[in-house]
Amino acid sequence: MTATLQVGLHFDVVRLPSGVVERGIHGIKDQAGIQDHFLAVGITSAVVVSRTQTRYFLLVPPRTSRDWSEPGTQCIGADHPVNYLGVPARTRREPPGAHWLLPAPDDSRMLCDPMKVRVLIGKSKHRQGQG
Numbered sequence: 569m570t571a572t573l574q575v576g577l578h579f580d581v582v583r584l585p586s587g588v589v590e591r592g593i594h595g596i597k598d599q600a601g602i603q604d605h606f607l608a609v610g611i612t613s614a615v616v617v618s619r620t621q622t623r624y625f626l627l628v629p630p631r632t633s634r635d636w637s638e639p640g641t642q643c644i645g646a647d648h649p650v651n652y653l654g655v656p657a658r659t660r661r662e663p664p665g666a667h668w669l670l671p672a673p674d675d676s677r678m679l680c681d682p683m684k685v686r687v688l689i690g691k692s693k694h695r696q697g698q699g
Contacts, residue, residue: 570654570666576646578676579614579627581653582685583642586622592692599662603669609687613678615670616655621663625653626680627673636682638689 575581590597593605606615614627633645644651656665658672673679 569657571657572652572654575644575648575651575653576630576633578630579673579679580630580632580643580645582626582628582632582636582638582680582682583644584624584626584685584689585640586624588640588689588692589624590692592688599669605691606670606688609691610684611670611680611688613671614673614680615668616653617663617667617669619664619666624669625655626685628680628682628685629676632682638686641689 589602589605593601595601606612611626616625616627617623618625628643631645633643633648636643644653654666655672656667658668660667661669661671671678
C-alpha cells in the first residue's frame, strides 16, 4: 500500500537518479552495497527506492529546495508544481515495488541532512572523474 504525502510542509524531497547514487559505489551494487553507500556518508534513514528502482527519494528538511542546485538532481518543495510523493508502507523494506531502502523517519530528526546528501553526490562525481 502506498500513501501520498504533501511535500514542503514537514519535509522536502531530493530526487536522485540511480546512476548518480550507484556511480559512487566501490564494489557490488546490490541493495546491501547501496545501503552501505548511504550509511558511509551518515545517511541512516528517510530514503525511498522507486518502484522501478531507477530513482531514490531522500526526505530532507523543509525549505531545502530553496537553495538546491546540484546538477543531475532535483529537490522538490512546497513551491514545486507537483509537490506530492507516494511512499510505501513504513514496513516495506524489500522489492518488488517501491520500498524504504533506509527506515521511514519517525520525526524531523530522522530526515536526511542536505550536506550529507551533497557528500553522497560528490562521491559519485569523484568516481565519474576517475573512470
